[in-house]
Amino acid sequence: MAEQLATGSRRGLRPALPLLLPAYLWLTVAIFLPLSAMVFFSFMTDLPLAGKEWSFTLGNYAAFFSQSLYLTLLLASLRLGLEVTLWCVVIGYPAAYVLAKVLKGRSREAIFLLVILPFWSNGLVRIFSWAMVLREGGILDITLNAVLPFKINIDLMYSYPAVIIGLVHSYVPYMVLTCYLTLQAIDDSLIEAGRSLGASRLQMLKRVIIPLSMPGLIAGAALIFVPVVGSFMEPRILGGRTGTFYGTVIEDQFVAVFNWPLGAALSFILLAVVLVILALAAPVLRRAG
Amino acid sequence: MAGVQVSNVSRSFGAHKALDHVSIDFPDGGFYALLGPSGSGKTTLLRQIAGFDFPDSGRIAIGGESVERVPVEKRRIGMVFQNYALFPNMSVADNVAFGLSVRGEAKATIATEVQRALDLVQLGKLGGRRPHQLSGGQRQRVALARAIVTKPRVLLLDEPLGALDKALRVDMQIELKRIQREIGITTIFVTHDQEEALTMSDRIGILRDGRLVQEGPPEEIYDRPQSEFAATFLGDANIFRGDATGHGIRLPDGMTIAAGSGPSLAAGTKASCAVRPERIQISTGNAKLDMGNANMLEGQVSKRIFAGNNSTYFVDRDGQTVKVIVQNTGAERLAEGQPVVLSWSPESTVLIAA
Ligand SMILES: Nc1ncnc2c1ncn2[C@@H]1O[C@H](COP(=O)(O)OP(=O)(O)OP(=O)(O)O)[C@@H](O)[C@H]1O
Ligand SMILES: [Mg+2]
Numbered sequence: 132m133a134e135q136l137a138t139g140s141r142r143g144l145r146p147a148l149p150l151l152l153p154a155y156l157w158l159t160v161a162i163f164l165p166l167s168a169m170v171f172f173s174f175m176t177d178l179p180l181a182g183k184e185w186s187f188t189l190g191n192y193a194a195f196f197s198q199s200l201y202l203t204l205l206l207a208s209l210r211l212g213l214e215v216t217l218w219c220v221v222i223g224y225p226a227a228y229v230l231a232k233v234l235k236g237r238s239r240e241a242i243f244l245l246v247i248l249p250f251w252s253n254g255l256v257r258i259f260s261w262a263m264v265l266r267e268g269g270i271l272d273i274t275l276n277a278v279l280p281f282k283i284n285i286d287l288m289y290s291y292p293a294v295i296i297g298l299v300h301s302y303v304p305y306m307v308l309t310c311y312l313t314l315q316a317i318d319d320s321l322i323e324a325g326r327s328l329g330a331s332r333l334q335m336l337k338r339v340i341i342p343l344s345m346p347g348l349i350a351g352a353a354l355i356f357v358p359v360v361g362s363f364m365e366p367r368i369l370g371g372r373t374g375t376f377y378g379t380v381i382e383d384q385f386v387a388v389f390n391w392p393l394g395a396a397l398s399f400i401l402l403a404v405v406l407v408i409l410a411l412a413a414p415v416l417r418r419a420g
Numbered sequence: 421m422a423g424v425q426v427s428n429v430s431r432s433f434g435a436h437k438a439l440d441h442v443s444i445d446f447p448d449g450g451f452y453a454l455l456g457p458s459g460s461g462k463t464t465l466l467r468q469i470a471g472f473d474f475p476d477s478g479r480i481a482i483g484g485e486s487v488e489r490v491p492v493e494k495r496r497i498g499m500v501f502q503n504y505a506l507f508p509n510m511s512v513a514d515n516v517a518f519g520l521s522v523r524g525e526a527k528a529t530i531a532t533e534v535q536r537a538l539d540l541v542q543l544g545k546l547g548g549r550r551p552h553q554l555s556g557g558q559r560q561r562v563a564l565a566r567a568i569v570t571k572p573r574v575l576l577l578d579e580p581l582g583a584l585d586k587a588l589r590v591d592m593q594i595e596l597k598r599i600q601r602e603i604g605i606t607t608i609f610v611t612h613d614q615e616e617a618l619t620m621s622d623r624i625g626i627l628r629d630g631r632l633v634q635e636g637p638p639e640e641i642y643d644r645p646q647s648e649f650a651a652t653f654l655g656d657a658n659i660f661r662g663d664a665t666g667h668g669i670r671l672p673d674g675m676t677i678a679a680g681s682g683p684s685l686a687a688g689t690k691a692s693c694a695v696r697p698e699r700i701q702i703s704t705g706n707a708k709l710d711m712g713n714a715n716m717l718e719g720q721v722s723k724r725i726f727a728g729n730n731s732t733y734f735v736d737r738d739g740q741t742v743k744v745i746v747q748n749t750g751a752e753r754l755a756e757g758q759p760v761v762l763s764w765s766p767e768s769t770v771l772i773a774a
Contacts, residue, residue, distance in 0.1 A: 324471055324505035326492040328519035328570060338518070342509045 145288070173395035182410065191396035201380070205404065208377035208382035212360035215240055215298045216352050221305030222299065223351065228340075232322075246307045249300060258368045261297045262288060265369070289371030297365040302358070306351035313347030314340070349416050361398075377401060422483025422573040423448035423606055424469060429478030431464055438464040438631040439475070446574075446608055446623075451600055453617035454610045455654065456627035462610040465627070466576050469608065471495050483573055492600045497603075498567030504559045506551040509530035512562050513538070513547035519570035537569040540599060548683050557588045566598070568603060575600070575607045581616065593620055605612070618642065626650055642682050642696075644770055651694040651772065658742050660703060661774070668771065673738050677715050682771025690774035697745040699768035702733055702754065703761050713763035717742070721758045 173192070177185045195201045215232070226246065230239060249257060264270040266288035275283050287293045317340060325335045341348075363382040366374035377397070384394030424446040431439040438461045446452045454462045467473040469480060480487055489496055506515050513534050520530045538544050541561035551559060551587035553687040560580055567575060569684045580596070581589045597620055600607050611617055617624050618638045625635035626649075634641055634650045643761035644653035648659050660677055668678040669692065677693045685691050701710060719737030726748075734753065742762060754760060 178721070205672075318503065318505065320501045320503060320505040321507060323470075323492075324499065325518070325522075326472075326500060327495075327497055327499040328471055328495075328522065328566065329493045330518070330522040331493060334522050338522070339507055339509070 139258060141173065169398065170397045173399055175392045178389075180393050188288075191398070194372060194393060195400050198375045201377070203376065204377040204380055205401065207325075208401075209404075209408075210368075210378060211294070211298070212356045213297060215302060215359045216356045218295065218299045219306040219351065219355050223303045224310050224344075224348065226303075227307045227310035227314055231311050231317075232319070235354050242330055247304050249304055254301065254364060257301060258365055259295070261369060263301065265296070273378045285324045288369070289373060291370065291373055293369040294366050294374055296360060296368045300358055301365065301387050302355040306348075307350035307355045309354065310344055310347040313344040317343050345416065353409060357409075361401055423450075423482075424574055424608065425479075425481040426465070426469065427479045427481075427669055429468055429475045429480060430460075430466070431468060431473065437630045439468070440557070441478070442627070442630070442632050443478075444625050444632060444635060446744060448604060448606055449604045450622045451597070451607045451620060452608065453621035453624045454608060454627060455612065455614060455617045455624055456633075456655070457612065460627040461630040462612075462627055463578055464630075466608065466610055469574070470497055470499055470576055496570070496573045498570065498572035498575045500560075500563045500567050500575070500577045500580045502582050504551075504563040506562055506566070508551055510550075511547065512543065512549050512551065512554070515551065515562055516547075516566045516569050523570070523679060524767065530601070537565040537762055540568075540602070541565045541595070541736055559591060560584065560592060561595070562618045564599065568599070568605065573606065575605045577607065577609045579610050579612070583614075585718070589616075589690050596620070624654070626653060628653075631659070645694055646771055646772065648694065649696045651770070656697050656745075657694040657744065658697060659692050659694055659772075660740075661690070661692045663687075663770050664771070668766070669693050671738070675717060677769060678766040679769040680767040680770035681769075683773055685771065685773055692774060694770045694772055695768055697732070697743040700742070700744045700762050700764045702735065702744045702746060703763070704754070704758065710763065712765040712767070714766055715769060716761060716763045718759065718761055720761055721754050723756060726752065733760075735762060737762075741746055746772070 165324070170368070172266070174187050175185050176190065177183050178186045181256065234242060262269075262271050267286040269285065269288070272285060273286065275285065288297070299343075302363050321339060321343075325339055326332075326353055330338070359385060361378045361381070363376070363378035366376045367379050367382075368374075381397050381401070384390045426442060426444045426446070429439055429442050430437065434487060442461070442465060444452075454465065456462050466474065468475050468480075471487065472489065474488075482495065482497075488770050507518065509516070516534045516537055517530050520533055525533075533545065534547070536604055537548055541564055543558060543561055543565065546554065546558065551562065554562065560583075563580070577596075581592050591614060609617075609621065621638060623636060624638050624641055626633040626641070628649055632636060633653075634646050640653055641650060645654065645657070648657075651657040651659065660669065660671060662671045662677070662755055665676060666684070668676055670676050679693050695715075701713060717737055719735040722736045722741065723734040725732045725734075728750055731746050731748055731753070733746065735742045735744060744762065
């Protein structure tokens with residue numbers, strides 16, 4: 132399969148060039164140029180704005196290694212990324228399975244709409260509505276107290292779980308969509324064939340369905356893990372004092388402290404770490420699938 | 421091994437009756453072909469037997485035991501799907517091993533059984549390949565090996581040769597029949613190719629609109645169809661319609677046709693006679709006729725189609741076209757427009773109630 136694709140794309144490359152050109156132009160202008168500027172900034176002592184003196188330095192990168200705080204925060208952010216990704220798998224994969232294999236027709240369309248609704252709502256609105264639900268005496272408390280016979284006070288606001296809840300809610304649609312696409316491509320007759328051979332539903336899941344939907348799981352995990360590690364909005368609003376992560380520190384450098392060079396350097400360290408993790412994980416995941 | 425009894429099984433999808441009181445006894449160790457036009461309920465019946473779907477009413481028994489409450493994975497059936505349904509994430513050997521390994525068989529047992537099954541379908545050397553590296557016929561044989569390696573009680577095949585070209589199809593028919601005989605498994609084979617049904621099976625069941633039209637050994641259905649549908653669907657037939665005379669029919673123009681078999685019908689009721697094209701003798705007026713050919717009609721050749729070893733003549737008489745197939749023995753060919761005499765014996769004629 133891989134070889135076929137490779138030869139196919141090689142043959143198809145020349146006529147495809149005009150089609151690819153707009154995308155590459157756009158990528159060059161919108162991503163490559165600003166990114167190069169950022170690389171440049173990350174090696175400066177100060178911004179060349181407002182006529183300040185500046186020179187080249189490795190100090191911004193050295194700062195990461197000289198202060199253990201950055202490493203601690205990076206590890207906390209990686210853990211956050213891992214946990215959110217896992218929760219998205221736990222919640223998103225079964226949902227995708229039901230959408231792809233159990234529901235049919237109208238009900239499938241309706242549920243699908245509900246799943247991708249978060250995509251269409253503004254990120255800030257989404258986060259602040261969670262704040263209203265989770266804060267002390269908020270909607271969650273009111274609801275629980277109305278149902279439960281005893282007084283309860285779950286103050287989830289400004290806590291690690293609140294950050295997780297907010298992030299999972301924002302990112303779970305990615306997992307549902309990528310898994311839905313791969314699950315839907317699995318022919319129902321494969322499942323019937325397996326069951327006629329004596330496999331239980333659980334055995335079918337383990338041996339056929341999960342391996343065949345692995346590409347969707349991997350794509351979903353990559354789409355979620357990378358932005359969550361660098362996230363700052365949800366940690367700041369829902370996490371409060373507990374919400375200091377690597378992403379919020381980078382944001383501070385840009386919007387509060389105005390130390391763009393340090394912010395840029397920290398970003399590229401994050402980028403490098405994430406790329407290394409993805410490179411290490413790829414062969415393991417590919418073998419599983 | 422076990423036979424399968426389907427008694428009075430009905431299954432509706434909404435208002436549509438996909439199966440309507442179907443009863444068939446599939447004999448132990450036999451090769452049974454389910455034949456019928458598209459949408460007649462063949463796949464639906466197979467799915468009831470496999471347990472992928474459940475009848476609204478009626479009873480299905482495998483090996484004498486009702487399987488009403490037995491789920492698919494416990495029915496011990498082997499199924500070959502039209503699209504083969506091989507697991508693309510596994511090698512050929514792992515595909516074949518699947519049924520044994522989910523049962524928790526020992527590794528060594530699995531290895532020998534898989535090799536034996538692959539040898540049986542003559543794919544012994546291809547165990548390491550992936551399904552997408554195989555040809556259609558090879559995939560079909562892997563699907564067969566995978567279905568029989570678990571020693572199922574019944575083998576269900578849903579148009580397994582449908583996707584193959586003619587030559588490969590004939591090879592696979594022979595192969596399938598050989599394997600079936602070798603392991604003696606009760607086999608139910610869905611097809612809408614009547615030739616395939618005739619050459620391969622011990623018994624044939626013809627379905628139409630969810631109902632069983634007729635069933636029995638191939639010769640019996642071919643020689644004594646009980647309906648115009650059975651006569652024309654399995655093989656080719658000339659149908660003459662008229663009024664029953666007791667032992668035949670009278671055509672509208674007054675000619676009579678004598679039938680050697682069929683039900684006894686009250687004189688005057690509407691009835692028809694079916695005659696196979698190859699049973700009719702065609703001759704010019706002065707040629708000598710066979711002694712037994714009591715049925716005789718006159719007509720005119722309207723068309724002749726040459727097909728190598730035989731020729732098909734279309735003969736017009738009284739507004740009807742009669743089809744006649746003649747072996748090409750080198751004798752004189754009849755020209756279009758030539759007046760001819762058609763004759764055949766009552767033994768070749770079946771009376772059918774309208
Ligand atoms: N799941 C279903 N929902 C609704 N209708 C169905 C379903 N399965 C089958 N049918 C209907 O039942 C009838 C019989 O279908 P079935 O698949 O058994 O036909 P078949 O004889 O196998 O035809 P073919 O030769 O085309 O495969 C068809 O009219 C079909 O539309
Ligand atoms: Mg079918």
